[in-house]
Amino acid sequence: MAIFAFFDEVHKRFDGEDVLRGLTLHIRKGEALIILGGSGTGKTVILKHIVGLLSPDKGRVYVNERDITGYDENQLLTVRRKVGFLFQNSALFDSMSVFDNVAYPLREHTRLLESEIEQKVKEKLKLVGLEGTDWMMPDKLSGGMRKRVALARAIILEPEALLYDEPTTGLDPITTRWVNVLMRNLHERLHITSVVVTHNIQSAMSVADRIAFLYRGRIKFVGTPEEIKECGDHIVQEFLKS
Amino acid sequence: MMRWWKQFQQRIFRSVHSIGEVAYLWFDTLRYGFKRPYEFKSLLHQMEEIGVRSLPIVLISSFFVGMVMAIQVAYSEANFAGRVMVGIGVGVAITREFGPLLTALLVGGRISAGMTSVIGSMRVTEQVDAIRLLGASPAKKLVFPRIFAALLMLPLLTAVADFVGVFGGLVVSLVDIKMTFMTYIYQVQRAVSLTDFFGGIFKAVIFGFFIALIGCYNGLKVEGGAEGVGKATTRSVVASSVCVMISDYFLTKLLIIL
Numbered sequence: 001m002a003i004f005a006f007f008d009e010v011h012k013r014f015d016g017e018d019v020l021r022g023l024t025l026h027i028r029k030g031e032a033l034i035i036l037g038g039s040g041t042g043k044t045v046i047l048k049h050i051v052g053l054l055s056p057d058k059g060r061v062y063v064n065e066r067d068i069t070g071y072d073e074n075q076l077l078t079v080r081r082k083v084g085f086l087f088q089n090s091a092l093f094d095s096m097s098v099f100d101n102v103a104y105p106l107r108e109h110t111r112l113l114e115s116e117i118e119q120k121v122k123e124k125l126k127l128v129g130l131e132g133t134d135w136m137m138p139d140k141l142s143g144g145m146r147k148r149v150a151l152a153r154a155i156i157l158e159p160e161a162l163l164y165d166e167p168t169t170g171l172d173p174i175t176t177r178w179v180n181v182l183m184r185n186l187h188e189r190l191h192i193t194s195v196v197v198t199h200n201i202q203s204a205m206s207v208a209d210r211i212a213f214l215y216r217g218r219i220k221f222v223g224t225p226e227e228i229k230e231c232g233d234h235i236v237q238e239f240l241k242s
Numbered sequence: 243m244m245r246w247w248k249q250f251q252q253r254i255f256r257s258v259h260s261i262g263e264v265a266y267l268w269f270d271t272l273r274y275g276f277k278r279p280y281e282f283k284s285l286l287h288q289m290e291e292i293g294v295r296s297l298p299i300v301l302i303s304s305f306f307v308g309m310v311m312a313i314q315v316a317y318s319e320a321n322f323a324g325r326v327m328v329g330i331g332v333g334v335a336i337t338r339e340f341g342p343l344l345t346a347l348l349v350g351g352r353i354s355a356g357m358t359s360v361i362g363s364m365r366v367t368e369q370v371d372a373i374r375l376l377g378a379s380p381a382k383k384l385v386f387p388r389i390f391a392a393l394l395m396l397p398l399l400t401a402v403a404d405f406v407g408v409f410g411g412l413v414v415s416l417v418d419i420k421m422t423f424m425t426y427i428y429q430v431q432r433a434v435s436l437t438d439f440f441g442g443i444f445k446a447v448i449f450g451f452f453i454a455l456i457g458c459y460n461g462l463k464v465e466g467g468a469e470g471v472g473k474a475t476t477r478s479v480v481a482s483s484v485c486v487m488i489s490d491y492f493l494t495k496l497l498i499i500l
Contacts (some may be wrong), residue, residue, distance in 0.1 A: 023318055048371075049377055052373065053371055053375065073374070073379065077377050080375050080376075081377060082379065083375075085372075085375050087368045087371070087372060087485075088368070089367055089368055091368040091369050091371065091372040093365060093369055093372070094369070104376055105376045107279060108279065108376055108377050108378050109377055153376075157372075214474075232433075
């Protein structure tokens, strides 16, 4: 199976503290990989390395078989255009309406006419279940709605991969389940690679093709949801039972 | 002693590093700012934010500074000479120095704090990262419109401050000193040359540049949530005010030489 991203012995340190300690991980093209782990274990750091928002102190990061470790902002554009990113706090632009937020990547990267942009934006908003909210400002939206707008923005350029940073944090159980279903549906309908970092076991089990368990800066276990349930490692089991 | 020396070295290193980063930010702003899609809407918004919304404080403060200047000149020790020279004193002081300096300090404090807090909040809520990820440069989206709006609006506000300041002096001259309108205007006309006026405008351009660049830089460097935004905002106001004062000395020297 082709590889979307590969972390080769990646080390990352913040304020004198090692967050990633020689992390090695393969992310396959077309799979839904969940990176599971406790808070503050460096899950988001992994995602940010894939899009070059962070670069490793040591080790290499490969995306689509290209070593992006030393890439500058211009070179990273080629990677970022093909990857959608859903931020933990949605990161919607406060000063723009829902419509303008979702249209932003199209205006930045394409020369589409406004009518074409409008059509695409409405299509994506419908896909995430938010028709008729185009004119609303982000501060008038609920947490779940903000996530969905951010998701519509992330998929508007039809990326090859979608990275989700803690997509269900701060959501109620019903909305969490709704977001899980949405993630799985998008993964199947768009035929993309999905990488989700979460500490939510329910999300992991319902969305994942494979689960990677992160512990102390390294991947302790990788396998299917069934395999992780059977895994003999007591740390993994303790986390699952918690 | 060694510890003190080490801390001193670190401080110097950090300052030099920051100056390098500020220069690099300006370089990035020029590199990406003129690329499509152009930021006209954002530029207009910033011009309104910096120019129109700063107008009340510029009007009020420059009017009163003009009045105070007139009183100070009129009631100086050499009373008679002071009264005779009110128009000259007010005109020269306002156009050469107080117009640009006061505008830069008052408006500068307001806009550099505003820029740092807005960009800083965007940074802690990952909006700056989102801009980078969506294929744009924060220098183009956030810094370019703010710096160019400041470059355009600070001189305009300074020109307004000059006229209102001189008008403030006129009001005192008419009401308090009983000078005639024509005498005051004649004195201002004779004393203030176009070189004085445009020298002050030139200063305002440079002040605007420093204020906006410092405000944006500190915003982009924010770390640590709301507390970080607060600290960066304070740092911006202090740094931009100090920068205005220091550059004012050198610009004044330069204008006198030229």
